[in-house]
Amino acid sequence: MPRIAVDVLLKREILDPQGRAVEDALPGLGHEGVREVRVGKHLELVVDAEGEDLAARVDAMCTGFLTNPVIESYRWRVIEEDERADG
């Protein structure tokens, strides 16, 4: 069964205070030259579906539950076992 990674960020035109806070803190910690920091959610999950059915089901979950489509946008992809962020 495919393993799905979903990335969620506030839409580009929405202020992201957490990203701003991270960006402002980095130089004081010795990390210069970093900008446009945005902070959001990352989800990984296994879905019992394939092909178009998989895409429809992941999009339904994302727009209906996992994100707030008014202020957030998302992107998802199928990942392999060795691409897991907790791997």
Added chain:
Amino acid sequence: MPRIAVDVLLKREILDPQGRAVEDALPGLGHEGVREVRVGKHLELVVDAEGEDLAARVDAMCTGFLTNPVIESYRWRVIEEDERADG
């Protein structure tokens, strides 16, 4: 300058209550057949560096500030403009 996406999850052996809560809520919302849900952070940022310097700087930021390496693991990649989660 390269745009970096960082995905952070609790390590696999650490209980993820948020992921568990999402997984438990999905069937009641009509989303059956989803398992192994893990919820973490997704960051996107632009770093003024390239090659090995870029890798060293992103890893230093991730281990020293953006994650808690005791309980979290991360994965990062260079993304194109059209791969932005807020795109």
